[in-house]
Amino acid sequence: MLRYALKRALSLAISLIVASVVIFLVIEVAPGDPASFMLGVNARPDTVAALRSELGLDVSKFERYINWITGMARGDFGTSYAYRSPVRDMIAERMWVSLPLAFYALTLSTLIAFPAGIYAASRRGGAGDTAVMAATQLGVAIPNFWFAMISVLIFAINLRWFSAGGFPGWDKGLWTGMKALTLPAVALALPQAAILARVMRSSLLDMLGEDFIRTARAKGLTRRQTLWRHALRNALIPVLTIIGLQFSFLLAGAIIIEQVFFLPGLGRLVFQSISARDLIVVESVVMLLVFAVITVNFIVDLAYAAVDPRLRART
Amino acid sequence: MSRNLTLGIALTSVFVLAAFVSFVFTPYNIEQLDIPAKLQPPSAQHWFGTDHFGRDILSMIMVGARTSIAVALLAVGIGMGLGIPLGLGAAALRGGWLDEVIMRGNDLVFAFPSLVIAILITAVFGAGAVNAIIAIGVFNIPVFARLTRGAALGLWSRDFVLAARVAGKSRARISLEHILPNIANLMIVQGTIQFSLGILAEAGLSYVGLGAQPPIPSWGRMLADAQTLVSIAPHLALFPGMAIILTVLGLNLMGDGLRDWLDPRLRILRT
Numbered sequence: 001m002l003r004y005a006l007k008r009a010l011s012l013a014i015s016l017i018v019a020s021v022v023i024f025l026v027i028e029v030a031p032g033d034p035a036s037f038m039l040g041v042n043a044r045p046d047t048v049a050a051l052r053s054e055l056g057l058d059v060s061k062f063e064r065y066i067n068w069i070t071g072m073a074r075g076d077f078g079t080s081y082a083y084r085s086p087v088r089d090m091i092a093e094r095m096w097v098s099l100p101l102a103f104y105a106l107t108l109s110t111l112i113a114f115p116a117g118i119y120a121a122s123r124r125g126g127a128g129d130t131a132v133m134a135a136t137q138l139g140v141a142i143p144n145f146w147f148a149m150i151s152v153l154i155f156a157i158n159l160r161w162f163s164a165g166g167f168p169g170w171d172k173g174l175w176t177g178m179k180a181l182t183l184p185a186v187a188l189a190l191p192q193a194a195i196l197a198r199v200m201r202s203s204l205l206d207m208l209g210e211d212f213i214r215t216a217r218a219k220g221l222t223r224r225q226t227l228w229r230h231a232l233r234n235a236l237i238p239v240l241t242i243i244g245l246q247f248s249f250l251l252a253g254a255i256i257i258e259q260v261f262f263l264p265g266l267g268r269l270v271f272q273s274i275s276a277r278d279l280i281v282v283e284s285v286v287m288l289l290v291f292a293v294i295t296v297n298f299i300v301d302l303a304y305a306a307v308d309p310r311l312r313a314r315t
Numbered sequence: 316m317s318r319n320l321t322l323g324i325a326l327t328s329v330f331v332l333a334a335f336v337s338f339v340f341t342p343y344n345i346e347q348l349d350i351p352a353k354l355q356p357p358s359a360q361h362w363f364g365t366d367h368f369g370r371d372i373l374s375m376i377m378v379g380a381r382t383s384i385a386v387a388l389l390a391v392g393i394g395m396g397l398g399i400p401l402g403l404g405a406a407a408l409r410g411g412w413l414d415e416v417i418m419r420g421n422d423l424v425f426a427f428p429s430l431v432i433a434i435l436i437t438a439v440f441g442a443g444a445v446n447a448i449i450a451i452g453v454f455n456i457p458v459f460a461r462l463t464r465g466a467a468l469g470l471w472s473r474d475f476v477l478a479a480r481v482a483g484k485s486r487a488r489i490s491l492e493h494i495l496p497n498i499a500n501l502m503i504v505q506g507t508i509q510f511s512l513g514i515l516a517e518a519g520l521s522y523v524g525l526g527a528q529p530p531i532p533s534w535g536r537m538l539a540d541a542q543t544l545v546s547i548a549p550h551l552a553l554f555p556g557m558a559i560i561l562t563v564l565g566l567n568l569m570g571d572g573l574r575d576w577l578d579p580r581l582r583i584l585r586t
Contacts, residue, residue, distance in 0.1 A: 145519060
């Protein structure tokens with residue numbers, strides 16, 4: 001297991017380095033000099049040069065990459081070109097919206113998908129199964145931002161149960177914060193729940209066809225007992241993998257949902273930074289998202305290998 | 316043909332047809348503004364109502380179908396055009412350094428969700444339909460590369476491939492003449508699924524302003540425009556949304572149906 005973990009860790013490190021180089025190079029291609037952009041067209045060349053030096057732009061590309069990446073590793077993400085404040089603080093502030101939103105959505109998705117998938121598998125071919133499968137087909141096809149708009153119309157504007165957008169902040173209390181994130185989290189969770197329910201169903205059906213299930217039934221366990229005691233536990237392995245992968249989808253998907261609900265999260269920060277050409281912020285947020293995706297995949301791989309020894313042997 | 320496949324083909328055909336018909340006919344000219352007729356609910360004159368400029372929503376959905384279909388189709392084209400050769404190459408040179416490079420490259424692209432790729436591209440080159448195509452297309456490459464490699468690896472150990480090797484055919488020729496035809500069905504099914512994901516991704520990108528730019532109509536943009544008016548004119552959001560849902564649903568049903576229909580093992584089970 002240790003060898004496998006080390007091998008995966010090495011691959012993780014390489015992926016992170018290559019991803020950071022790609023992101024840095026893409027941003028480097030961007031036309032226009034941030035210092036000139038900040039100071040406007042009428043700025044004197046020496047003022048631009050002074051600002052370039054202040055922002056650390058007057059050194060070679062390679063040095064800039066090294067400074068950026070070592071800075072990120074230390075938690076220093078540089079200074080925003082547009083706001084002149086540390087990027088780290090800007091991201092940290094927005095994280096308090098985006099991360100809870102992603103976790104909230106992940107919890108909801110799991111809470112919806114598990115019962116739905118188990119129910120469908122236990123009634124394979126029946127009306128209940130067909131209904132769940134039809135609902136999941138629809139769930140996958142509905143764009144989450146459209147669902148968000150419609151839920152705002154129904155639950156915020158007509159019924160007035162929730163606010164239509166914005167985030168009051170966690171200092172107003174946990175309940176107020178959670179309430180503001182509920183509609184966004186539901187919208188974000190819906191398509192993921194549909195996918196997860198399908199995975200849960202098919203994984204459980206695969207298990208129910210296995211020999212050890214037949215043995216369990218032969219020794220006198222009821223269908224229900226076999227399902228809960230034997231099949232479900234084994235069927236959870238692929239489902240957990242998907243849950244891990246979904247976290248990164250949710251974090252990226254939140255970028256759009258935050259726009260619908262005017263939530264001050266990472267997504268809005270990215271869009272504001274794009275329009276202000278504050279590329280250092282874009283660069284850092286993208287790197288952070290990619291870091292999250294790669295790291296979560298790494299953890300999922302390790303968890304998977306921990307429960308399934310065959311996987312360790314194969315690689 | 317199964318019920319799913321029939322329904323899927325029917326739904327998809329409606330939207331493909333709408334896109335084609337829109338080149339020669341739309342109920343109203345979408346470039347003509349008619350402010351006095353703005354925000355009208357569905358009626359006999361305007362089946363899906365009108366938007367805040369008085370434009371006919373049905374006509375806009377028909378023209379918008381072009382954008383969605385074109386972006387998604389080209390993105391699938393990029394994914395297939397680059398992903399399949401890469402996957403074939405990786406399988407043909409299994410275990411070699413090229414296989415390793417291709418697969419690690421794939422992992423890397425997977426680490427960038429398509430939205431993040433789109434953000435990067437637009438941050439640098441600006442928003443637009445072409446950049447949306449590139450962003451979605453880049454994300455499709457590893458999907459096809461992995462699938463191709465996986466399917467091709469299974470075929471490389473089969474007798475007919477061994478026979479071709481004994482006959483002296485090169486790896487490239489075997490890949491083209493023997494492997495590719497055998498994985499074509501799988502690619503068609505995956506193509507359909509990626510096409511539907513492409514429609515969703517295009518809508519999402521256009522919604523946040525990273526996709527097609529005005530005056531090119533697109534379903535995502537129509538929804539973005541509808542957002543502030545949804546409380547007084549819900550039909551603005553309802554119809555473009557339904558267009559996206561029905562198209563994606565149709566393509567997904569078609570993909571599922573095609574998979575069952577093209578898989579000979581499942582066909583034997585049915586007969």
